[in-house]
Structure formats: C-alpha cells, structure tokens
Amino acid sequence: KAGVTQTPRYLIKTRGQQVTLSCSPISGHRSVSWYQQTPGQGLQFLFEYFSETQRNKGNFPGRFSGRQFSNSRSEMNVSTLELGDSALYLCASSHGTRRTDTQYFGPGTRLTVL
Amino acid sequence: AQTVTQSQPEMSVQEAETVTLSCTYDTSESDYYLFWYKQPPSRQMILVIRQEAYKQQNATENRFSVNFQKAAKSFSLKISDSQLGDAAMYFCAQFQLNNAGNMLTFGGGTRLMVKP
Numbered sequence: 001k002a003g004v005t006q007t008p009r010y011l012i013k014t015r016g017q018q019v020t021l022s023c024s025p026i027s028g029h030r031s032v033s034w035y036q037q038t039p040g041q042g043l044q045f046l047f048e049y050f051s052e053t054q055r056n057k058g059n060f061p062g063r064f065s066g067r068q069f070s071n072s073r074s075e076m077n078v079s080t081l082e083l084g085d086s087a088l089y090l091c092a093s094s095h096g097t098r099r100t101d102t103q104y105f106g107p108g109t110r111l112t113v114l
Numbered sequence: 115a116q117t118v119t120q121s122q123p124e125m126s127v128q129e130a131e132t133v134t135l136s137c138t139y140d141t142s143e144s145d146y147y148l149f150w151y152k153q154p155p156s157r158q159m160i161l162v163i164r165q166e167a168y169k170q171q172n173a174t175e176n177r178f179s180v181n182f183q184k185a186a187k188s189f190s191l192k193i194s195d196s197q198l199g200d201a202a203m204y205f206c207a208q209f210q211l212n213n214a215g216n217m218l219t220f221g222g223g224t225r226l227m228v229k230p
Contacts, residue, residue: 031216033216033217033218035218035220042220042221042222042223043205043218043220043223045217045218045219048216048217055216056216056217058217088157090159092159092218094216096216101147101209101216102147102149102161102164103209103216103218104161105151105158105159105160106158107156107157107158108157108158108159110157
C-alpha cells in the first residue's frame with residue numbers, strides 16, 4: 001500500500017504571496033490532518049479534514065485554510081505569507097473513525113518565506 | 115487541554131546499549147492513546163510504538179518497549195541494543211478521537227545520538 005504523499009517537497013515564496021500544499025492519504029483513509037513544525041514552536045496541529053469537512057481546528061489565524069476532496073486528497077492554503085510561516089508542513093492520514101486510529105505521516109513540504 | 119512534556123532535549127547512548135526517553139502528559143480524558151514517533155534527518159515522521167490507555171500491559175515492538183504508568187501520566191520509551199540507525203528526534207504524542215475530531219498533541223522532542 002502506498003504511503004502518504006505530499007507535493008511539492010520544497011517551496012520558496014516571498015512575503016505577501018500565497019501558497020497551496022497538497023496531500024494524498026493512504027488508500028482507504030478518510031481523515032487528513034495537517035501539522036506545522038518549526039524550531040521554535042515544535043509540532044503544532046493546524047486542522048483535520050474528514051469526509052470533506054473540517055472536523056477540528058488548531059489555534060492558527062484565518063490565513064491558514066484547507067479543504068478535502070471526495071477522493072480524500074487534501075490541500076492546505078496559506079495566504080499573505082509572513083516570514084514566520086517558514087516551516088515544515090506535515091500531513092498525516094488515518095481512518096478517522098476507529099478508536100484505535102493511528103496517524104501516518106507524509107514526508108512533509110518545506111516552505112521557506114523570504 | 116492536553117499537554118505533553120519531554121524533559122530531555124538531548125540524549126546519547128553507546129551502540130548496543132540501552133537508553134530510556136522520558137515523557138509525561140496531562141489530560142482529563144480517560145480514553146486516549148499514546149505514541150512515540152521517530153523523525154530522522156530525512157524529516158519523515160515514522161511510527162515507533164503505540165499504547166492504548168485502557169491496556170495495562172506495556173507495548174513492545176522488537177527492540178522498542180514502553181513503560182506506561184497511567185496514574186503518574188508517564189510514558190517512557192526504552193530502546194534496547196541501540197543501533198546507529200536509531201539516531202533521530204523522538205516525539206511523544208497523545209491522541210484523542212472525540213466528537214471534535216482527532217488530533218495529536220506532541221511533546222517538544224528528544225534528540226537521540228548513538229555513538230559507535
């Protein structure tokens with residue numbers, strides 16, 4: 001079974017631009033979660049999508065948004081980029097319905113904002 | 115709110131020896147799961163081991179085992195017969211699936227160095 005894939009792997013943007021990151025979950029998984037990893041703040045939960053609906057959201061400004069498609073693929077968008085948005089963005093997929101759920105991570109997208 | 119704390123920013127171990135990484139957590143939930151993830155320099159987050167809170171038996175996966183002390187809210191990871199490939203960041207995480215959806219709360223991580 002193929003793992004979680006994320007595209008692109010690396011991105012360089014300038015302040016004020018917007019960016020879209022993509023995540024394809026493991027086949028059969030309906031939940032996709034996004035996390036931001038920075039040296040200062042560590043790993044922080046952004047949001048979770050399940051069956052095309054945002055089910056849970058972390059404490060991030062509205063510039064961070066996402067969506068999920070009917071095939072469970074998810075995209076994350078960051079508008080009006082700031083220098084502090086430079087980070088590794090990780091997505092994780094899981095079934096989303098089982099009490100014994102386990103999240104499996106993709107390789108991440110490294111975003112650099114100049 | 116859930117919190118997860120890893121008090122050891124860095125640890126080192128000699129190859130073939132045993133090392134224990136510490137983790138404490140805080141939650142008001144009774145039903146939850148705990149995980150250890152490994153993040154090597156490639157940055158890919160890899161699942162190491164999982165523990166269900168309702169199980170008293172400590173989880174084991176080959177050279178990796180946990181010491182789960184529910185009353186103390188402690189969840190340490192023991193790596194036996196350490197190998198060079200074990201060098202990585204290790205993250206302890208707590209997971210809850212509830213009506214608000216699921217999410218992982220991570221600790222700050224422990225960098226493990228393995229000396230040959």
